[in-house]
Amino acid sequence: MYEKEIRDAVFTDRNEKGIRPGRVTKRFEKMARKADLGERIYFHSLRHTTGSWLAVQGVPMQHIQPILSHSDSTVTEKYSHLAPKTHDRAMEETFGE
Template sequence: MENHPGLGVAKFADANGHMPKPDRVSNRFKFYVRKAKLSDREELSFHSCHHTTGSWLSMQGVPLRVISEILEHSNTQVTEMYSHLSPEVMDRAMEETFGGE
């Protein structure tokens, strides 16, 4: 893996330092997901990792613009679709803002 200039984002590279074709990465990911016999294996794809990264960064309070840069999106509107928050994060935000029962 190598770092993306200026962002520190890891990119995959083969033994010769070349980027593999996207379908190769996706196919290998799918192979290992199936091999792991995960319950939702048919819904998982390598792109799921992209969504998870955006969601986790968002839940940690990373600004949307920063997440957008990390995920290499053209604008923050695209990133907003990746920023799924867990119910626990939303509950905590409400409690911190308005207090408990």
């Protein structure tokens, strides 16, 4: 039995109580296999996709960091290569053409 209370859980059971992360992972893997998505997709892949899409949309790294719950900004910076136009736009807005 999982006794640790999970607050503000994203995934809940029928009684709206938080469920163990491992259960979510196993269910995701089962559904990915059923959808024939291949063996290389994991639940954690969704986190990387979120970071990538946010970076591509130009969301600043300091906003992406708390969304992904990174304790260190250097971890978040791995997404910065996906947003080169963001850097160019910032320079243009600051210093003009």
